[in-house]
Amino acid sequence: MKASITSFDLRVLVAEWQGLLGGHVDKIYQRDDEVMFRINVPDRGKVELYSKAGQWLCLHEVEDKPESPPPFAQTLRRLLDNARVTAVEQRGLDRIAIFRVERGPERFDIVFEVFSRGNLVLVRDAVIVAVMFPQKFKDRDVQVGERYSYPVSGIDSLDLDRDGFAKALQGAKGQVVRILATVLNLGGTYAEELCLRAGVDKETRVKDLQDGQIDSLYTALNNIAVAIDQERRPAVILQEGRAIDATPIELWQYREMERREFPTFNEALSHFLTIAEPQVEVRDDVAAKFERRIAQQRETLQKLREEAMLLEAQAVFLYGHHAVLDELLRSIREGRPPSEHGQIKAIDRKTHMVTVAVGDFDAITLDYDKDVTANAQAFYDRRKDAQLKAQRVEEAIARTREEMDAAKAKAVKAAKKPRIKATKAMWFEAYRWTFSADGLLILGGRDARTNDQLVKKHLKEGDRYAHADIHGAPSTVIKDGARAPETTLREACEFALAYSKAWSAGLASGSAYWVLPEQVSKQAESGEFLPRGAFVIRGKRNYLHDLPVQLAIGEVEIEGHRKIMGGPVAAVAARSKRYVVLAPGKEDREELAKRLAASFEVPIEEITRAMPPGKVQVVEQHGVELKARGT
Known part of the structure; x- marks a missing residue:
């Protein structure tokens, strides 16, 4: 099973994250080696960038985020609050992602090292200002205050020509699949894929490869690269x-x-x-992390107690030898030799401190500008500080034990809790979708890429095309639309309007139209440019006006399988007994998605994929007991 992202995964993710540019860092959370960045993105709202050291990096919402940030997260919050994302990049084909952000005149790089143990490093002016895991390597030092150096880059196999590919491959020793995975930086999954596509036994030794096999491997690599970037x-x-x-x-x-x-x-x-x-942590595994923390806290507590005892002993000694020490301090102030009762080990004229060996103490440091009583009081004050720190450490140990007990209980509960299972996958879920009350499939694009893909692959003769009369609306296809009654055409127009920018603009109603497939063209007029996801409509448009900007989300049955469907109210109501009706409102869509997911008992992604693009309000509930906020 997949255990971490690959270099190719990160290449695609970085391309998809370009929509985050202009967003602002809102809040940062941390739980052990997981860090979550909440980012406010224009025209999209809040998204969460989730990272787990050495394994995962993607936009993914995590429930039960800890509200009390540990020191590393506190530092990130302090330095990055409201910072604006200006660039998202991958370093070559390495599993390193860089988020470049600005906060006033300051420029930061948030570097995610998603390999090996993993790390998260915050860099300002090439210097590390925060690091999750301080580390020291032979060729670089990843510590606060040090200049940040990237690890030595692996080969970017996508930049190699045929000769360079052959040279890199033949310059190593071992099985071809291992060399592709490690030396050529492809990872295990894509190394095996290359061998499979090229018809090369993955256990073949590199030295035994024929020129034709190397050509086949190189061709397979190019085909994968094209698919990664374009298909x-x-x-x-x-x-x-x-x-x-x-x-x-x-x-x-x-x-x-x-x-x-x-x-x-x-x-x-x-x-x-x-x-x-998930690999559910058993109670002993959970406890081990907290036991390590408690051991460190106990060590700190013991040192503080010993320090307090030593300071008290020194203060008592000063009072017990008042006359001798008073004479010693006076002689140092006056610049004359001290008496034979104490041995001076060091004098610091800048700080006015003297270290002496006297009585049972090999070294006791005093302020020679003060008398014995003032020095003794200083020891008592420091003892009090040490005792207060020790008390706080004892309280911290108690809190850690409480956290450990809660974590154990949570682990047991998670192990017993049945996993919410996803509903059966359907081919049309690559797009926005719904079924009309008359049973016809309606598809809509989710973005510019899927708008293009939908029209190119699925708008056929006998279908119909619909679009809201507003900029920023999805291309919508009514399959078998030639036999669609007026009710289905109206529902398709409502569908196109609900998933358009009319929702985020808070409109109550709007207009949309439908046309024939042959009226939809990707050919722009002479001298004009047609952006990705856009089409030219030629000829008469069949407009429908005063359409409500509303949407229903409900539980339906498709081909004998339970599904969650979003669509026009009439379409959902015709197929579902359990649904809610939504309109533009003030509630956060992600918050409502959580509540709906809990009520319908499905993964939250199945709800968010059906949700409209903006804030919402629930105007009707049918057969659904919607969970209260925060539950």
Whole structure:
């Protein structure tokens, strides 16, 4: 089962994250080696960037985020509050992502090292200002205050020509699959995919490869590169109903397995993280982390107690030898030799401190500008500080024990709790979708890419095309629309309007139209430019006005399988006994999605995929007891 993202995964994710540019860092959370960045993105709202050291990095919402940040998260919050995202990049083909942000005149790089143990480093002016895991390597020092150096880059196999590919391959020793995975930086999954596509036994030794086999491997690499950049088909791969991988393209090695397609790879990966069977921590594993923390706290407590005892002993000694020490301090102030009762070990004229060996103390440091009583009082004051610190450490140990007990209980509960299972994947879920009250399938694009894909692949003769009369609306296709009654055409127009910018603008009603397939063209007028996802409509448009900006989300049955469907109220009401009706409002869509997911008992991704693009309000409930906020 997939255990971490690959270099190719990160390449696709970074391409998809370009929509985060201009967003502002809102809040940062941390739980152990997981860090979550909440980012406010224009025209999109709040999203969460989730990272788990050495394993995962994607937009993914995590429930039960800790409100009290540990020191590392506190530092990130202090330095990055309201910072604006200006760039998102990948370093070559390495598993390193860089988020460049600005906060006033300051420029920061948030560096995610998603390999090996993993790390998260905050860099300002090339200097490390915060690091999750301070580390020291032979060739670089990842510590606060040090200049940040990237690890030595692996080969970017996508930049190699045929000769460079052959040279890199033949310059190593071992099985071809291992060399592809490590030396050529492809990772295990794509190394095996190359061998499969090239028809090369993965256990073949590199020295035994023929020129024709190297050509086949290089061709397979180029085909994968083209698919990664231009022909993505993101999906979660299921084996006997269990999620085992999330991939940005179709892989031959999974041809016989069930696929659940998604509009973006980030959505596929987020869904995988939600439904994949977790490696549930048993109570002993959970306790081990807290026991290590308690051991460190106890060590600190013991040192503080010993310090307090030593300071008290020194203060008592001063009072017991008042006359001798008073004479010693006076002699130092006056610049004359001290008496023979004490041995001076060091004098610091800048700080006015003297270290002497006297009585049972090998070294006791005093302020020679003060008398014995003042020095003794200073020891008592420091003892009090040490005792207060010790008290706080004792309280921290008690809190850690409480956290450990709560974590144990949570682990047991999680182990016993049945996993919420995703509903059966359907091919049309790569798009927005609904079924009309008359049973016809209506599809809509989710973004510019899927708008293009929808029209190119699925708008056929006999279908109908609909679009809201507003900029920023999805292309909508009514399958078999030639036989669609007026009710279905109206529902398709309502569908196109509800998923348009009319919702986020808070409109109560709007207009939309439908046309024939032959009226839809990708050919712009002479001298004009047609952006991705846009089309030219030629000829008469069949307008429908005063359409309500509303949407229903409900539980329906499709081909004998339970599904969550969003669509026009009439369409959902015709197929569902359990649904809610939504309109533009003031409630956060993600918050409502959580409540709906709990009520329908499905993964939250199945709800968010059906949700409209803006804030909402629930105007009707039918057969659904909506969970209260915060439950």
